[in-house]
Amino acid sequence: MARVRLADVAERVGVSTKTVSNVVNGTGWVSAPVRERVLAAIAELGYRPNLAARQLRSGRSGLIALCVPSLREPYFAEFASEFVTAAEARGATVLVTQSKGTREVELSMLESEDLPAIDGLVFSPLRLTREDMAARRSTVPLVLIGEHGEGLASDTVPHVGPDNAAAAETATRHLIKQGRTRIAAIGFQPGDGGSTGHVRFEGYRRALAAAGIPLDPALLVEVDAYNRAEGSAAVEQLLADGVAFDGVFCFNDSLAFGALYTLGVHRVPVPERVAVVGYDNIEEGGFLVPPLTTIDPGLATSTGLILDLLVGDRRGEGGHIGTPFHLVAR
Amino acid sequence: MARVRLADVAERVGVSTKTVSNVVNGTGWVSAPVRERVLAAIAELGYRPNLAARQLRSGRSGLIALCVPSLREPYFAEFASEFVTAAEARGATVLVTQSKGTREVELSMLESEDLPAIDGLVFSPLRLTREDMAARRSTVPLVLIGEHGEGLASDTVPHVGPDNAAAAETATRHLIKQGRTRIAAIGFQPGDGGSTGHVRFEGYRRALAAAGIPLDPALLVEVDAYNRAEGSAAVEQLLADGVAFDGVFCFNDSLAFGALYTLGVHRVPVPERVAVVGYDNIEEGGFLVPPLTTIDPGLATSTGLILDLLVGDRRGEGGHIGTPFHLVAR
């Protein structure tokens, strides 16, 4: 059962292949009766366009690549879910890859090596530097997401996401409003401004400063990654070190889930004794006992915006483009 | 900056395009010195093959589509993560789509409409029937996964996964061994043998029968979907109905998370008063307080097997292919 081609449909109807092509694509001039007959033949023969040929000719593939550190992280899974849906609504198909947070893979993704030709790339990098960005050779339209990407945006490469510092400040202020003064920050990472966690730490710092609460380095816990295990280990460390704390701001929900786990294991009452706030609004957070208060990053807005930037009418824009966020108090 | 083509490399080196093609693909006869010069020119010019043209010519695209109900479900996110990694190791790229559990989208995916040409399809259907499978026109190699898919396998279309009934029996037996006799089953769905949940219910039934425990219909809770909200609502209903139970077998972990949430809200001690067992071994399950006992479906084995069936040396095989599972007691 060989594939049905334009030529087969054309022969059946008795017109040229180009006319069939015009019907399929809605281009050129085709009279109503001819269009009807072509459509009928298409349905009858089960014709489906060969996207490879179409791409070879037109240069567009209808494919958009999404590269995240790992789909196992619920935040990225939810982002991917939302993005795939939004892209489909615009006729694009999404191709998913994972960087595993390694620089080598990230560099390869930046050049879109080992991938079919794509119309755009949405990238959540963790290890890239501004130099890496400057050295990029690929001309595939790129949109950065994630807090680390914010520092990599340029005139030609936009970054989309909420203002992380402001959101982190809101989260921390929420804890302060509830009377917490010894607020641990989990997810801190020292180093230059581009490093992951720096921006959220900045918001944490601002909230404390505004409330006149001194910054205690003992309350800052560094992590290697933003997952449950690290969040769990961080709280384990705080408890082992005998650090007093009545609140925890976790730089993402996965860290918060790990933190809540360890607090639970040690029978620390939440939120009576220690209040926890996360960041990302993972679905799961609403089903914990007690549920997790967190920052909702407004995925639906972001995904639409990203598509506008890649294949829509905002192509070519650069710089950081802020999206609305809000606190989900539970 | 126009794209570098085979012809550009060929001109640079002073050979034919076909020779460059041979070097790139490792085909035909090329002497060592020529190969060296070609490789040098490729690196220098930054040549990268045009996959559209390659596909147009060879018929293969290197793309494999994965269709799951939703990436928001942690099980599917983890499966996707594992699958993307396994596929990359074999040089294939994965394109992810979501069916949202609607029959319409599933039918469309079955024919791989609205997708670029793909070399294979991995599909976790929820609503398809055997008639739908029989009516399939697309010739793209297909592998089914998920419990519902098991009933749809045929001579030409394989299904990969653990023996759901046996695994469910193991999970239920685990509860029985701990002295539980009033074991609720959440995820039950009546109807014909192909319907989701039927197979896991069968395992539950067998375990009870083997232990001489009567089957109480009051303990069976039907759900519309396998997510936290439904699991939560199911336990809510059991409690509201005043049904006595000391164990719960949830047909997947998401249901179990929802169930645990509601048990927690109602201050029911777990596992002292009610023991819960899930199915899927979602990462998150290990970080709950207390952690969730569950069935590990061995994703790594499955993904490798699936790729063998799609693009490897087991192409063409059909029928149900069982994979090992094991109980993770926590």
Place this chain on the structure above:
DNA sequence: CGAGGTGCGTTCAGCGTTGAACTACGGCGG
């Protein structure tokens, strides 16, 4: 009545790659 639309459709070339078929040449056995 001829110049210039306008509606409908055609022909042609070529996107970049690769399978099949072909050439060229040195060595080697009969």
Place this chain on the structure above:
DNA sequence: CCGCCGTAGTTCAACGCTGAACGCACCTCG
């Protein structure tokens, strides 16, 4: 000396589609 083989390439066409350019009626208007 001839035919044949193995090595190292080349040439050519075609994969299925679409942009550009070009008919060719028919109609309108100065």
